[in-house]
Amino acid sequence: MNPTTLILCPGLACDPTLWADQLPTLNDWAQRQSPPWQVRVNDSHTQHGRIEDMAAALLASAPGPVVLVGASMGGMVALNAWAQAPNRVRGIALLGSDPGPESDTMRALREAAIEVFFQEGGVEDIVRNNVALAFHPDQAAQPALVQRYLQMVLGAGTAQLVRQNRAVMARPDMRPHLSRITCPVLVMTGDSDQLVAPTISRDTAAAIGQRAQWVQVARCGHMLTMEKPGVVNSALLQWLDSLQG
Numbered sequence: 001m002n003p004t005t006l007i008l009c010p011g012l013a014c015d016p017t018l019w020a021d022q023l024p025t026l027n028d029w030a031q032r033q034s035p036p037w038q039v040r041v042n043d044s045h046t047q048h049g050r051i052e053d054m055a056a057a058l059l060a061s062a063p064g065p066v067v068l069v070g071a072s073m074g075g076m077v078a079l080n081a082w083a084q085a086p087n088r089v090r091g092i093a094l095l096g097s098d099p100g101p102e103s104d105t106m107r108a109l110r111e112a113a114i115e116v117f118f119q120e121g122g123v124e125d126i127v128r129n130n131v132a133l134a135f136h137p138d139q140a141a142q143p144a145l146v147q148r149y150l151q152m153v154l155g156a157g158t159a160q161l162v163r164q165n166r167a168v169m170a171r172p173d174m175r176p177h178l179s180r181i182t183c184p185v186l187v188m189t190g191d192s193d194q195l196v197a198p199t200i201s202r203d204t205a206a207a208i209g210q211r212a213q214w215v216q217v218a219r220c221g222h223m224l225t226m227e228k229p230g231v232v233n234s235a236l237l238q239w240l241d242s243l244q245g
Contacts, residue, residue: 002064004090005038006178006240007044009058009074011096012164013080013156015186016041017148018071021229022236029237039063045077046156049163051171055080059088068180069093069236072196073164084179091243093186095224099204100173117158121193122189122217127153136192136221145226158218176205185212186239190220190227212237 006026008019016023019041030037044057054077059066067090075097082089102110108158116122127150132138139145156164185208189201198216205214215235220228 003035003038004065004067005040005062006069007040007042007058007062009042009068009077011072011074013153014129014160014166015152017152018225022225022233024239025233029240034123044158045073045164049167051076051167055084059085065090067091070097071095072097072222073168076171083146089183091184093239094204095188096190096196096222097191098200099178101171101173102169106167110169111212113183114162122206123158123161125155133194134222135227136190136219137217139221139227149223149226158199175207179202179209181208181211181213184243186214186215186235188217188224190217190222190224190233190234192220194221195222
C-alpha cells in the first residue's frame, strides 16, 4: 500500500519558499507516523494553465492517499483534486483560499495588472505594490520578510504570472460541492486578509459543515505561512494529529 503523501500546494507565483517555515516541522511530524508519511511541495501550477489540469497532475504525481494543504490558489487546486478523486483525499487544509468563481472586480484588476506586466518594470511595480495588500501592516514593515516575498514572486517571471492569473480568473465555482466533502477540512484565514476576506473562509467552513474547522489568525494578512508561521504550524499539527486519531 502506498504511504500517505502530505502535499503542500503553493499560491499564485509561489514556490517552496512559501512553505520554508513549515517544511521542517511537517517533515519531522511525518517521519514519526507509522508508517511514515511523505511530504512534498506541489509544482503542477508551474506546468499547466487550468486549475483542473493542475489538480489532475498533482494526483498523477502521488499515487495513493493524499492530504492536501493549499494556500490561496493552491487551495483551489486542492479542492479540484478532491473533486476528481474524493476517495483518495484524507484531508484538506485551505489557507486564505476562495472556493468561489472570480468576481467581476478581481477580474478587472487582474486584466489591468496583466497589461502592466508587459511594460518595462511593470511586473516589479505591481508586485511591490501588492505587498500592502498581501501582508498585515506589522509584517509589511519587516524588510527581510518582504524581500523574501518579492524574490519569490518576481522569480516566477512574467509568463508564469500571466498564466497563473488567467487560470485563477477561469477557475470553476466549487461552492456547490462543499457540502459533499466528507474528509476533515481545516479552513484558516488572516483576520486582516484583503485578498480573500475572512468572511469567505468562514462561509466556506460553514458550507462544509461539521467536518470543517475554522481558524482565524490575529494580526495577519493573506500570506499566512510567512506572516505567522508558528500559529500556522501549531494549527496544522493539531489538525494532522486529529486525522490520525
